Amino acid sequence: MALAAAACTNTVNGLEAPASSVPTTRSTDVFNGLDACQLLDQLNTGQGFNHGENKSARNQCVALKSGFATYALALDSVQGLSEFATTNTGVVETSINGRDAMQANTSASGCAIAIGVGEHARALVIATMVRFEDNQQACPNARSLAERVEPLLPKG
Secondary structure: HHHHHOOOOOOOOOOOOOOOOOOOOOOOOOOOOOOHHHHHHHHHHOOOOOOOOOOOOEEEEEEEEOOEEEEEEEEOOOOOOOHHHHOOOOEEEEEEEEEEEEEEEEEEEOEEEEOOOOOOOOEEEEEEEEHHHHHHHHHHHHHHHHHHHHHHHOOO
């Protein structure tokens, strides 16, 4: 679970900026009420995963299937693909169901796929394998989950 949290950077959402002479635009949540745990639980139904848990104030969720893997989903309305590219090494551009995405290994046993949702938002899917001998399955599993997550995301 710590790996899922480490794959994200800290941001402060919901704070109003002080008044200034520079025009500002109000940030909106493109995910408009979508809950990462509800989505992850829906996608994991019948596959032996525990119910997803969100252990932070962010819209992210982690679910474990004992002896197999941990799947994580984060819906980030502030950071887009460009931020993913700058905070991860070995990033590969890809496409998930026709939508721009990026993929990167998060560890020897983990893989992250960021799916673009507009210019400044993304859905981040992470698969972290439990057994060393399954490490090569992290990216195929993350991709499979990302392909199931993508149709549930807002178009942007």
